[in-house]
Amino acid sequence: VSERTLVLIKPDGVARGLVGDVIGRIERKGLTIVAMDLRTLDADTAKAHYAEHSSKPFFDSLVEFITSGPLVAMVVEGPRAIEAFRGLAGLTDPVKAAPGTIRGDHALEIGENIVHGSDAPESASREIKIFFPDRF
Ligand code: CMP
Numbered sequence: 727v728s729e730r731t732l733v734l735i736k737p738d739g740v741a742r743g744l745v746g747d748v749i750g751r752i753e754r755k756g757l758t759i760v761a762m763d764l765r766t767l768d769a770d771t772a773k774a775h776y777a778e779h780s781s782k783p784f785f786d787s788l789v790e791f792i793t794s795g796p797l798v799a800m801v802v803e804g805p806r807a808i809e810a811f812r813g814l815a816g817l818t819d820p821v822k823a824a825p826g827t828i829r830g831d832h833a834l835e836i837g838e839n840i841v842h843g844s845d846a847p848e849s850a851s852r853e854i855k856i857f858f859p860d861r862f
Contacts, residue, residue: 730760730801730862731808732853734842737795738833740764745798748828748841751814752802761801761858767793774856778849784837791837799857808850811843 735748752759767775772789779785802811816827820839823830829839844850854862 727805728803729805729807729847729850730803730854731811731844731850732842732857733800733802733811733844734792735798735800736792736838736840736842737797738791738838739840740796740798742832742840744828744832744840747832748798751828752800752811755804755810755814757802757804757807757810759800760803761799761861763799763857764796765799766796769793771856775853787837801854801858801862808844808847812845815841815843 733748733752735745739745739748749759769789772792773780776785776788776792779788782788804810814828816823816829818829818839819836820829820833823833823839825831828841833839844853
């Protein structure tokens with residue numbers, strides 16, 4: 727009954743020194759990190775990852791931001807891992823995200839919201855294949 731989700735600590739989270747905080751929350755929750763890599767995305771990978779947002783007005787800035795520096799990509803596993811991590815992350819808009827969540831504690835801007843987590847099993851398997859094609 728285990729599930730996998732793709733988690734990104736975005737360039738703002740890495741630049742602000744929040745890698746340890748985010749990893750600590752994942753571990754304390756009881757989820758397991760089964761793959762992890764620090765890397766800077768190229769534009770093609772970023773566009774593939776965010777394909778569902780390609781028609782949105784913020785798509786270009788989203789791609790620019792996510793490629794702007796190193797990020798940490800992880801595959802996180804556990805019971806209902808997708809929902810569990812989204813609970814840790816808080817709402818997409820950090821102003822609305824509850825205090826006690828990653829975004830609620832650390833961010834104010836929707837475009838710079840520290841972390842990404844897959845939103846459904848189909849997107850999780852699609853995103854995991856983009857980031858770790860030969861491991862899962
Ligand atoms: P994420 O979970 O990575 O998935 C899509 C991202 O688009 C989202 O987090 C936000 O960071 C970003 N996003 C959503 N809405 C906006 C917006 N209105 N302006 C800029 N970025 C946005």
